[in-house]
Amino acid sequence: xxxxxxxxxxxxxxxxxxxxxxxAHLQVEHNFTPxxxxxxxxxxxASSVYVRTKARQARAVGFKSQQFLLPSxxxxxxxxxxxxxxxxxxxxxxxxxxxPLPGHIDRWRVLEAIDPAKDVDGFHPYNIGRLAAGQPxxxxxxxxxxxxxxxxxxxxLSGLDVVIIGRSNxxxxxxxxxxxxxxxxxxxxxxxxxxxxxxxxKADIIVAAAGCAGLVRGDWIKLGAIVIDVGINRxxxxxxxxxxxxxxxxxxxxxxxxxITPVPGGVGPMTVAYLLANTxxxxxxxxxxSSVTRHDVRHIESLSGASTDNVSVQFALxxxx
Amino acid sequence: xxxxxxxxxxxxxxxxxxxxxxxAHLQVEHNFTPxxxxxxxxxxxASSVYVRTKARQARAVGFKSQQFLLPSxxxxxxxxxxxxxxxxxxxxxxxxxxxPLPGHIDRWRVLEAIDPAKDVDGFHPYNIGRLAAGQPxxxxxxxxxxxxxxxxxxxxLSGLDVVIIGRSNxxxxxxxxxxxxxxxxxxxxxxxxxxxxxxxxKADIIVAAAGCAGLVRGDWIKLGAIVIDVGINRxxxxxxxxxxxxxxxxxxxxxxxxxITPVPGGVGPMTVAYLLANTxxxxxxxxxxSSVTRHDVRHIESLSGASTDNVSVQFALxxxx
Numbered sequence: 308x309x310x311x312x313x314x315x316x317x318x319x320x321x322x323x324x325x326x327x328x329x330x331a332h333l334q335v336e337h338n339f340t341p342x343x344x345x346x347x348x349x350x351x352x353a354s355s356v357y358v359r360t361k362a363r364q365a366r367a368v369g370f371k372s373q374q375f376l377l378p379s380x381x382x383x384x385x386x387x388x389x390x391x392x393x394x395x396x397x398x399x400x401x402x403x404x405x406x407p408l409p410g411h412i413d414r415w416r417v418l419e420a421i422d423p424a425k426d427v428d429g430f431h432p433y434n435i436g437r438l439a440a441g442q443p444x445x446x447x448x449x450x451x452x453x454x455x456x457x458x459x460x461x462x463x464l465s466g467l468d469v470v471i472i473g474r475s476n477x478x479x480x481x482x483x484x485x486x487x488x489x490x491x492x493x494x495x496x497x498x499x500x501x502x503x504x505x506x507x508x509k510a511d512i513i514v515a516a517a518g519c520a521g522l523v524r525g526d527w528i529k530l531g532a533i534v535i536d537v538g539i540n541r542x543x544x545x546x547x548x549x550x551x552x553x554x555x556x557x558x559x560x561x562x563x564x565x566x567i568t569p570v571p572g573g574v575g576p577m578t579v580a581y582l583l584a585n586t587x588x589x590x591x592x593x594x595x596x597s598s599v600t601r602h603d604v605r606h607i608e609s610l611s612g613a614s615t616d617n618v619s620v621q622f623a624l625x626x627x628x
Numbered sequence: 629x630x631x632x633x634x635x636x637x638x639x640x641x642x643x644x645x646x647x648x649x650x651x652a653h654l655q656v657e658h659n660f661t662p663x664x665x666x667x668x669x670x671x672x673x674a675s676s677v678y679v680r681t682k683a684r685q686a687r688a689v690g691f692k693s694q695q696f697l698l699p700s701x702x703x704x705x706x707x708x709x710x711x712x713x714x715x716x717x718x719x720x721x722x723x724x725x726x727x728p729l730p731g732h733i734d735r736w737r738v739l740e741a742i743d744p745a746k747d748v749d750g751f752h753p754y755n756i757g758r759l760a761a762g763q764p765x766x767x768x769x770x771x772x773x774x775x776x777x778x779x780x781x782x783x784x785l786s787g788l789d790v791v792i793i794g795r796s797n798x799x800x801x802x803x804x805x806x807x808x809x810x811x812x813x814x815x816x817x818x819x820x821x822x823x824x825x826x827x828x829x830k831a832d833i834i835v836a837a838a839g840c841a842g843l844v845r846g847d848w849i850k851l852g853a854i855v856i857d858v859g860i861n862r863x864x865x866x867x868x869x870x871x872x873x874x875x876x877x878x879x880x881x882x883x884x885x886x887x888i889t890p891v892p893g894g895v896g897p898m899t900v901a902y903l904l905a906n907t908x909x910x911x912x913x914x915x916x917x918s919s920v921t922r923h924d925v926r927h928i929e930s931l932s933g934a935s936t937d938n939v940s941v942q943f944a945l946x947x948x949x
Contacts, residue, residue, distance in 0.1 A: 415763060435760050436753030440797045442736060466822045474808055476761045483804075487795055487816050492827065494815040495808050501787045506813065 308530070310564040312573075313456050319576035322455070323368055326583050330369035333591070341590035342371035343401040343427070343582075344393050348386065348412070349379030354405050361403070361579055368583050371398065383412045387420050394422040400593060401427035401586035424593050427585040429481070439484050445585050450482035452577025453514060453535050454489070460533060460566045461512075465490030470507050472496045472523070472554070473516035478537055482514060498522070515554035525559030534564040537574050629851070631885035633894075634777050640897035643776070644689055647904050651690035654912070662911035663692040664722040664748070664903075665714050669707065669733070670700030675726045682724065682900055689904050692719065704733045708741050715743040721914060722748035722907035745914050748906040750802070760805050766906050771803035773898025774835060774856050775810070781854060781887045782833075786811030791828050793817045793844070793875070794837035799858055803835060819843070836875035846880030855885045858895050 334340055343365045347358045358374060365372040375389060386404075393399045402425045408414050418426075423433040429447035437444035457464065469491045473479040483493045496506055498517050507513050507527040515523045516537035528534065538554030553570030561567050568574055655661055664686045668679045679695060686693040696710060707725075714720045723746045729735050739747075744754040750768035758765035778785065790812040794800040804814045817827055819838050828834050828848040836844045837858035849855065859875030874891030882888050889895055 415761075432755075432757030432761060432763065433753050434757065436755065436757030439756050439760055439801055440736075440753060442753065466820065468822070480760055480805070480808075483816070484801070487801075490818075490820065492815060492817050492821045494813060495804070496813050497811075499787065499811070500813045501789070 308562065308565065310534070310561040310567040311460075312561075313460060313535075313566050313568045315452075315456060315568055315573040315576045318456065318459055319452075319580040322577075322580040323364065323583060326580075326587055327368040329587060333596075334369070337594075337596060339590075339594070340369065340371050341400045341586055342373070342398045343403070343586045344373045344375065344396075344399045346375045346377065346386070346389065346393075346402070346404045348377045348381055348405070348408055351407075354407075358405050361582060364579055365583060365586070370583070370586060373399070379409050380411075383416065386412060386417060390417065390420045394420075394425065399425065400590035401425055401582075403428050403582065425589055427582055427589055429585065430477070435476070435481065438481055441488060445589060446485065447477055447481045448581035448585060449478050449537060449574060449578045450485050451581040451584070452574055453478075453482055453537065454485050455577060455581075456535060456568060456574065457486075457512060457533060464512075467491050467511040468509055469493045469512045469514065470496055470510040471514045471516065472498070472500075472503070472507075473514075473518065473537070475516065478516040479514075482516070486512075503527075517554050519554055520552050521554070521556045523555040523560060525556060525563055528560050528563040530563050531565045532563070534560055534567045535574065536568050536570050539570060539575065629883065629886070631855070631882040631888040632781075633882075634781060634856075634887050634889045636773075636777060636889055636894040636897045639777065639780055640773075640901040643898075643901040644685065644904060647901075647908055648689040650908060654917075655690070658915075658917060660911075660915070661690065661692050662721045662907055663694065663719045664724070664907045665694045665696065665717075665720045667696045667698065667707070667710065667714075667723070667725045669698045669702055669726070669729055672728070675728075679726050682903060685900055685904060686907070691904070691907060694720070700730050701732075704737065707733060707738060711738065711741045715741075715746065720746065721911035722746055722903075724749050724903065746910055748903055748910055750906065751798070756797070756802065759802055762809060766910060767806065768798055768802045769902035769906060770799050770858060770895060770899045771806050772902040772905070773895055774799075774803055774858065775806050776898060776902075777856060777889060777895065778807075778833060778854060785833075788812050788832040789830055790814045790833045790835065791817055791831040792835045792837065793819070793821075793824070793828075794835075794839065794858070796837065799837040800835075803837070807833075824848075838875050840875055841873050842875070842877045844876040844881060846877060846884055849881055849884040851884050852886045853884070855881055855888045856895065857889050857891050860891060860896065 345358050345361055347354060362372045362374050377386060393402050402421050404417055408417060418430045421431055423431045426434050426445050429445045434444045438446050469486050471479050471483055471493060474495055474497055483495050487493050494506060496503055498519060500506060504527045508529055510529060510532060512533045514535045514537060518538055520540035520542050534555055536553035536555040540552050541549055542552050543549055551571050666679050666682055668675060683693045683695050714723045723742050725738055729738060739751045740753060742752055744752045747755050747766050750766045755765045759767050790807050792800050792804055792814060795816055795818055804816050808814050815827060817824055819840060821827060825848045829850055831850060831853055833854045835856045835858060839859055841861035841863050855876055857874035857876040861873050862870055863873050864870055872892050
């Protein structure tokens with residue numbers, strides 16, 4: 308079989324379209340515009356690209372977007388002061404501090420300084436804890452995007468066996484919570500896991516988020532499995548050209564999987580789209596716009612269950628046999 | 629084979645002995661006594677027994693122990709006011725609100741009202757989030773007790789396959805974090821999990837925390853596995869007498885496991901002992917007693933790695949073959 312590539316770019320575009328409509332609706336009915344503040348410390352090239360992309364897409368859906376670029380040697384105290392200002396600025400609904408931070412700054416002190424109600428990355432322990440406890444919260448963007456992609460090809464996740472490779476705070480751990488809540492049996496694996504290929508061979512869904520180029524091989528895949536590739540690794544090909552590759556050996560794995568996300572163009576665009584969805588959610592929640600909230604949060608919820616692309620996993624598995 | 633029963637009662641007693649020594653040390657060197665406040669709403673018989681046990685053991689290790697018994701129809705506002713008072717009372721280091729609460733009270737509003745630094749049950753989202761993120765925190769007592777019991781029979785957990793049955797906020801989910809951090813490959817299963825027996829048959833360690841009497845049967849067990857029974861179920865035997873049983877069919881499972889915890893006398897006593905350990909930890913952390921902290925937190929840490937009873941899992945598995 309040849310897997311269908313899940314087109315994260317197009318799915319993310321649809322999601323942004325819905326958010327754009329909802330923002331227009333907010334402006335007309337409530338006369339306000341959600342605001343996103345992105346903070347970048349230093350000039351790491353990859354981080355700079357991410358921050359520019361986030362700011363551009365925030366403006367494109369109609370948000371007010373602010374960027375704060377601080378020098379790499381900025382005092383932690385100064386960064387904390389900026390966050391405090393943004394916390395109290397009512398025009399700011401979402402605050403994002405781009406990671407990684409320079410070594411002299413305590414990342415956790417910074418993340419915990421952000422008002423949890425404006426923590427659109429979902430990295431504050433309060434949000435992590437609410438997520439783990441099944442309470443309403445701002446959840447991390449990449450796991451939300453991954454669940455959305457899975458739901459775009461599998462209607463009912465209940466009872467499916469999932470293997471997540473990688474236990475990061477940003478992807479693996481919160482994703483295990485979300486997929487467990489959806490009724491999946493989730494195994495949390497790591498690069499060091501004994502018999503990793505064997506464990507993967509039993510999975511209906513494999514999520515590779517270990518940061519290891521080409522880790523997941525074709526013979527690790529149960530026929531018809533869904534494979535989600537969260538890895539973004541920079542490697543050089545034989546001509547010395549840099550390119551982005553995922554954690555999955557795409558050409559091998561697509562021969563056995565039913566669905567597979569490419570890198571780039573799979574999970575990546577979803578992460579940014581969910582940053583926008585979180586900012587919208589924070590804006591309506593913070594302002595207690597219950598009528599809008601009811602309307603729009605349902606929208607946001609329904610965003611996780613994509614509509615037209617839905618097929619059942621049974622179908623995916625049937626395709627395999 | 630016949631499994632060795634892991635004697636939680638004795639292990640908990642040792643732990644309480646160490647805490648008692650540490651409390652005496654605090655009193656001599658720093659002239660203060662940790663204080664634990666336990667709040668009970670209503671007169672549920674099981675909850676009343678738990679609260680009395682906790683208060684008695686707190687006094688036995690030398691803590692100041694206070695009980696607050698509120699009527700079952702108490703206003704949520706009044707309960708929140710009591711918690712506020714306890715938060716600001718410097719003689720109180722740990723606050724525990726016994727669950728379940730009556731239906732008219734919002735459990736999460738109450739749990740979130742407790743100062744995270746005094747949250748000795750580890751149920752505040754801030755502590756849940758810090759635990760998930762691998763940051764210092766107050767972790768829930770039962771999972772800490774389970775890890776202690778496992779470490780009392782298995783020196784190195786790294787690479788072991790663990791199946792946890794049950795995804796509660798109190799046991800299953802935080803335990804998955806702790807065992808994942810210890811290097812285990814953790815599968816989170818539930819009563820509804822497809823092929824639950826098959827999944828269990830691959831596990832080096834099974835933790836049953838589903839609240840279902842006798843769920844785990846003998847033929848679910850890999851020869852030599854370690855079986856931890858967190859279930860506490862009240863059932864009636866053939867003579868109509870009520871008795872406590874776990875989630876594990878003990879007599880069948882002991883014939884295949886290498887180690888097994890009994891009910892009662894396994895995990896239960898460890899939960900209360902770790903409530904005391906958490907209260908001690910909260911007391912020294914809150915007061916910034918860094919020298920004591922260094923001394924005693926190491927103690928507390930080392931409590932998780934029991935000493936004399938240690939054997940390697942390889943040994944446990946060897947016994948099986």
